[in-house]
Amino acid sequence: MLVVKDVGKQYGDFTALNEINLEFERGIYGLLAPNGAGKTSLIKMLVTLVYPTRGEILYNGTNIVELDEDYRDILGYLPQHFGFYKHYTPMKYLMYLAALKGIEKKLAAAKIEKLLESVALTDVANKKMRKFSGGMIQRVGIAQALLNDPKILILDEPTAGLDPKERARFRRILTSLSQDRLIIISTHIVSDIESIANQVIMIKNQKVLFNESAQSICETLRGEVYETMISNAELETFRKMYAILGEKQEEGNVRVRFVHKGESEKGWINATPNLEDVFLYEYRDRLQAEG
Structure with a gap:
């Protein structure tokens, strides 16, 4: 050992x-x-x-x-x-x-x-x-x-x-x-x-x-990872409100994956967290500083 x-x-x-x-x-x-x-x-x-x-x-x-x-x-x-x-x-x-x-x-x-x-x-x-x-x-x-x-x-x-x-x-x-x-x-x-x-x-x-x-670590974000579709015009405001894990352009809108620790809103889909979600969430300040 x-x-x-x-x-x-x-x-x-x-x-x-x-x-x-x-x-x-x-x-x-x-x-x-x-x-x-x-x-x-x-x-x-x-x-x-x-x-x-x-x-x-x-x-x-x-x-x-x-x-x-x-x-x-x-x-x-x-x-x-x-x-x-x-x-x-x-x-x-x-x-x-x-x-x-x-x-x-x-x-x-x-x-x-x-x-x-x-x-x-x-x-x-x-x-x-x-x-x-x-x-x-x-x-x-x-x-x-x-x-x-x-x-x-x-x-x-x-x-x-x-x-x-x-x-x-x-x-x-x-x-x-x-x-x-x-x-x-x-x-x-x-x-x-x-x-x-x-x-x-x-x-x-x-x-x-x-x-x-890895499975136990992912459980720390269970019930707090969501996906939803928003317009490109809403994206900047959304980034300021939530911890963004991913963004993907789809048919003129943006599919965002994010962390929210409160009540969900209409149109949000609860997602199964993975290790990359935890990594991006826990180190978000350092990763943002690196650009």
Whole structure:
């Protein structure tokens, strides 16, 4: 078990995280929040790139700082931007990393062959990566994170910039990998985790806002999400009155999806809330500020 206990992170006068308490076991955990909400700080502490200002992170009861290399031996990490040599092939690149990790050459070759098969890169194992798509590069990234057969796999914004087909492939790979390990995915893309995460963690105002299943989180807006048709002339006023979740032009009018916590009005249709609704509602001020 990986436990985050009363953790806070300070950068000078700026508080990135405060009183974070989390417990992780086997399965997929989605860390969902807009950029700048503290996701990256938490990820960097979980992989020991930075240390908590307050509190501690424990693996099976021992502080991960004290475990040092013993902790890193069971950890796989894919940063948002990982370094690779574009003139290397996946096989050559992974063999190079295996050598750095001290994995015996023959064992490494057999392991890498299996890893490339698991991430659907067998056909390009000996092709230079300079012409690879972003999705292919990310799959090489997963393979490198799995070289030491980690018990904990941590991925920071793994699907940023990928097309829908590659994101779907990525999710399938992660679901398969989660059978016997703990996987933490940090992202601001709701669809990346809504269908595969056992638990979704949302951080707001430096603290944990939710740490529940996606279904339980959606229930927090049950009975408060509506859709209705309005004219384009009414749209600006409607935006000022309600928290808008979506707008769609239809036959000269606008179908709006929104949150309202009082009595409904004529013509409003009660809608089933989804995780994106909660995300847009809870972070509406930050998202509006970002434009």
